Amino acid sequence: MSPRSELFLLYPQEVGPAEHTDEFLESSMQIQTDVSQQKRAKKRSKKSSKKTRAKKKTQAELADPHALYERAVQDPKTDAAALGKLYRRVRKRAAKLMREDFCGTGSLSAAWVNGGKERSAYGVDLDRPTLDWGLENNVAPMSAGLAKRITLVEGNVLTQRGPKADIACALNFSYCCLKDRKSLVTYFKNVRKNLAKDGVFVMDVLGGSDTMGPDENRHDLGGFTYRWKQHFFDPLTHDFRCTISFFFDDGSKISPAFEYDWRLWTMPELCDALEEAGFSGTHRMWEKTDKKGNGTGEFDEPKRVENQESWWTYLIAER
Numbered sequence: 001m002s003p004r005s006e007l008f009l010l011y012p013q014e015v016g017p018a019e020h021t022d023e024f025l026e027s028s029m030q031i032q033t034d035v036s037q038q039k040r041a042k043k044r045s046k047k048s049s050k051k052t053r054a055k056k057k058t059q060a061e062l063a064d065p066h067a068l069y070e071r072a073v074q075d076p077k078t079d080a081a082a083l084g085k086l087y088r089r090v091r092k093r094a095a096k097l098m099r100e101d102f103c104g105t106g107s108l109s110a111a112w113v114n115g116g117k118e119r120s121a122y123g124v125d126l127d128r129p130t131l132d133w134g135l136e137n138n139v140a141p142m143s144a145g146l147a148k149r150i151t152l153v154e155g156n157v158l159t160q161r162g163p164k165a166d167i168a169c170a171l172n173f174s175y176c177c178l179k180d181r182k183s184l185v186t187y188f189k190n191v192r193k194n195l196a197k198d199g200v201f202v203m204d205v206l207g208g209s210d211t212m213g214p215d216e217n218r219h220d221l222g223g224f225t226y227r228w229k230q231h232f233f234d235p236l237t238h239d240f241r242c243t244i245s246f247f248f249d250d251g252s253k254i255s256p257a258f259e260y261d262w263r264l265w266t267m268p269e270l271c272d273a274l275e276e277a278g279f280s281g282t283h284r285m286w287e288k289t290d291k292k293g294n295g296t297g298e299f300d301e302p303k304r305v306e307n308q309e310s311w312w313t314y315l316i317a318e319r
């Protein structure tokens, strides 16, 4: 009961029985009728404003986290082109079948098959709803000819078998969710099993002094702001907790949209684990820079580099 309706019920008792004349009762009834009408009108207006409020959803409520993630984090066309180039650099020919581990929405698989008539893709991810989103939004809109060259399967990358791929990849540092060496080596062994004899595995690696501590960066992407936040880094275990959030002009937010409980694997640890899993050799790539020190998008294999505040690069392993 609202405070206002309590007051209304008290009103006749306050005036007392002696004053209950016909005139008073009439006017009292009139007041009650008026107030009842007011109450009904108020209820109606409350209902209709509720309806209006229900209709007017916030930007965060209207947004699709997968679509925002793809816009903020991924550049599948560039990644697909880079993978093609890296394979060619090692094998001197074009790769056809790509296996995308931790494929999420399969946007890279879609970009891969788009990049060449002979290309096909096999994506693996644990999360059914994410795969379904990818099938609906990335695969279904393609022509039938392209779509039939993509297979997205629900499976665990530690065990999922598949066709022998020319190139396998684990991008956006997804393997960092495997936090102990045993799981990492088990994963690498499974990658190797599912590669063609001369197959190549490509992963990206994150590092630099700024990755080893709390940090955050924001990018206004027009319509929303993307935030990457590093909440915690433990130098003893390399436990690394991060989130991705999205902020909107109307003040609403999806925070966090995605959470990561990772181990920040270092380049030498990854190379050792790849060797233990049976890979015959590794290539530690580094992005070339122009005279001003800006990245050119071209990668080579230098003997020595200087550490930076923040960097990411490719690591290639030959089966």
Ligand SMILES: C[S@@+](CC[C@H](N)C(=O)[O-])C[C@H]1O[C@@H](n2cnc3c(N)ncnc32)[C@H](O)[C@@H]1O
Binding pocket: 073, 074, 101, 102, 103, 104, 105, 124, 125, 126, 127, 130, 155, 156, 157, 158, 171, 172, 173, 174, 177
């Ligand atoms: C950081 S997202 C990466 C998505 C996408 N590959 C990208 O480049 O942005 C990590 C994905 O890995 C999936 N994942 C985590 N552990 C997995 C496992 N053991 N096997 C298969 N997929 C896994 C999650 O469901 C999630 O979709």
